[in-house]
Amino acid sequence: GLNQTSGPSGPSVEKLREVLEAMNRHFDLEEYELALDAYRVVSEQLDFIEADPLRKPFVEKLRHKAQVARIVREFEQIDLAVHGVAIMEGAPAAALINGQSLEVGDMLGNELLINEIRTNEIEFIYRGVVLARRF
Numbered sequence: 001g002l003n004q005t006s007g008p009s010g011p012s013v014e015k016l017r018e019v020l021e022a023m024n025r026h027f028d029l030e031e032y033e034l035a036l037d038a039y040r041v042v043s044e045q046l047d048f049i050e051a052d053p054l055r056k057p058f059v060e061k062l063r064h065k066a067q068v069a070r071i072v073r074e075f076e077q078i079d080l081a082v083h084g085v086a087i088m089e090g091a092p093a094a095a096l097i098n099g100q101s102l103e104v105g106d107m108l109g110n111e112l113l114i115n116e117i118r119t120n121e122i123e124f125i126y127r128g129v130v131l132a133r134r135f
Helices: 013-028 032-043 056-077
Strands: 082-086 094-097 100-103 112-117 121-126 129-134
Touching: 013 032, 013 056, 032 056, 056 121, 056 129, 094 112, 100 112
Parallel strands: none
Antiparallel strands: 082 094, 094 100, 112 121, 121 129
């Protein structure tokens, strides 16, 4: 097209796909910091190419993936001392976390909702993302 010579065109669909695949690989290995490093390669240019209908779906996926990586990283920094769980027939499961006895549906602090209590892990909802902490 005529725009080829008028300044940078931003990352290609191939480049965006490559970054997304790299992020997905890091997610699979729980390497959220490395996923964000991969994202930073193109992040500055995403606003610029968002209007391109071919690249827009990649822009959205990359941004979403980066947002989830940041949330997971924050979640990993939260100090959670799990001192055991009580799972009994006919009674709601309870967990002793940071000195508080909590059940499914209870909030821990302002941002952690207890989603599920299992024998070896507790599932939370944090900023819209379901995350588990094993103990």
